[in-house]
Amino acid sequence: MAAPRYLRRPDVSETDVDGEIFLVEPGSQDVFYLDAVGAGLWRLLDTPQTLVEAKTVFAAAFPDAPAKTLSGDLEVALDALVKRGLVTLEG
Amino acid sequence: MSYVKPPGAPEDAGLWAFGPAGRELVVRNAERLLAYLPFFLGGWPFRHLDADADITPDIEISANTAGDIIVSLSGPGGGPAAFDSAFTAASGFAGTLVAAYTARQDDRVCFHAGSALIDGALAVCLGDSGAGKSTLSLQLAAAGYRLFGDDRLVARDPVGGVANGVCLGLMPKARLPLPASADARFREFIAGFTEMRTDDTAYLKLWEGEAAAFEDEAPIAAFFVLDRTAEGGCDVSPLPRADLVRALLQNSYSPHLDHAALVPRMTALASAAPGYRLRYAECADAARAIIETLRVDG
Numbered sequence: 001m002a003a004p005r006y007l008r009r010p011d012v013s014e015t016d017v018d019g020e021i022f023l024v025e026p027g028s029q030d031v032f033y034l035d036a037v038g039a040g041l042w043r044l045l046d047t048p049q050t051l052v053e054a055k056t057v058f059a060a061a062f063p064d065a066p067a068k069t070l071s072g073d074l075e076v077a078l079d080a081l082v083k084r085g086l087v088t089l090e091g
Numbered sequence: 092m093s094y095v096k097p098p099g100a101p102e103d104a105g106l107w108a109f110g111p112a113g114r115e116l117v118v119r120n121a122e123r124l125l126a127y128l129p130f131f132l133g134g135w136p137f138r139h140l141d142a143d144a145d146i147t148p149d150i151e152i153s154a155n156t157a158g159d160i161i162v163s164l165s166g167p168g169g170g171p172a173a174f175d176s177a178f179t180a181a182s183g184f185a186g187t188l189v190a191a192y193t194a195r196q197d198d199r200v201c202f203h204a205g206s207a208l209i210d211g212a213l214a215v216c217l218g219d220s221g222a223g224k225s226t227l228s229l230q231l232a233a234a235g236y237r238l239f240g241d242d243r244l245v246a247r248d249p250v251g252g253v254a255n256g257v258c259l260g261l262m263p264k265a266r267l268p269l270p271a272s273a274d275a276r277f278r279e280f281i282a283g284f285t286e287m288r289t290d291d292t293a294y295l296k297l298w299e300g301e302a303a304a305f306e307d308e309a310p311i312a313a314f315f316v317l318d319r320t321a322e323g324g325c326d327v328s329p330l331p332r333a334d335l336v337r338a339l340l341q342n343s344y345s346p347h348l349d350h351a352a353l354v355p356r357m358t359a360l361a362s363a364a365p366g367y368r369l370r371y372a373e374c375a376d377a378a379r380a381i382i383e384t385l386r387v388d389g
Contacts, residue, residue, distance in 0.1 A: 013351035
């Protein structure tokens with residue numbers, strides 16, 4: 001069975017401010033702020049990603065970061081995006 | 092909600108129009124609050140309408156069976172609010188008029204801010220509740236700079252990279268007692284312009300020389316996000332644009348706009364004027380820092 005892919009919800013509105021991103025969840029109208037790293041993850045999810053694919057990209061982007069820390073942080077960030085209704089899991 | 096005439100309202104209570112011609116807000120039964128309204132709002136034109144006019148009011152003033160006065164705004168972001176006296180209801184009514192006025196105009200957003208005119212452009216102070224927006228803007232007024240508002244400001248969407256602030260005509264208030272560190276000039280200013288006072292608030296009436304009039308406009312020179320500290324000192328540092336957008340959103344008072352519309356508009360505002368973080372302990376020092384910053388960067 002294929003691994004599930006993380007996918008941006010297309011109806012979330014997005015405003016880029018100098019590389020950082022403000023998102024608005026359309027149902028609740030809650031505003032979420034993503035710093036440069038969070039914004040990078042959001043941009044990555046422009047194309048649906050499995051957890052392994054996302055970890056591979058981030059490991060290449062932050063070669064000096066401890067792999068375990070980076071992996072844990074990424075899982076937490078993805079989980080937060082899903083819980084806030086900004087990203088869905090497909091498949 | 093069924094309509095109940097507030098206690099003391101005259102029998103011919105009817106419809107009133109508030110605001111500039113062509114953008115008037117219709118209010119039913121404003122009579123009960125008119126005597127107190129000047130403590131909170133100045134310079135707004137208003138007139139009595141034909142009692143039989145077939146107009147749906149934007150704001151309705153009524154009373155409930157407990158004797159509370161209800162101020163109810165129709166439309167997006169609206170709803171009823173209850174007040175236990177005509178004085179507090181007049182304050183709520185002023186806020187409701189301002190909210191409805193802002194909502195009527197597509198090119199404007201409103202936020203909680205203190206503001207004063209320095210060398211022809213506005214210093215706009217943002218911050219959490221208690222950060223000193225109101226006191227600092229009054230400190231600037233006491234130093235001779237024209238007050239645009241101590242609590243709220245409307246901003247037009249930028250045109251040609253310039254965003255104008257618009258005075259709402261809300262009357263300033265000073266929290267009492269004044270800070271122990273308040274200097275003699277500030278104390279004299281507050282005492283001299285106090286129209287009425289309660290134990291914890293001085294309601295001020297400034298004149299044309301000290302305060303802008305309703306709908307006066309001026310370009311916004313800079314936003315100052317206030318960070319009051321007990322540690323002493325005073326410093327001003329540039330604020331990243333994303334942080335300014337966050338501050339503008341946190342201080343937003345535009346319930347008629349959904350956030351998907353508000354974020355890009357606040358971003359445009361943050362692009363039209365620079366933001367600074369102002370860390371301070373004493374308002375007099377902060378006022379001087381604002382003036383110096385605008386003179387150096389202006």
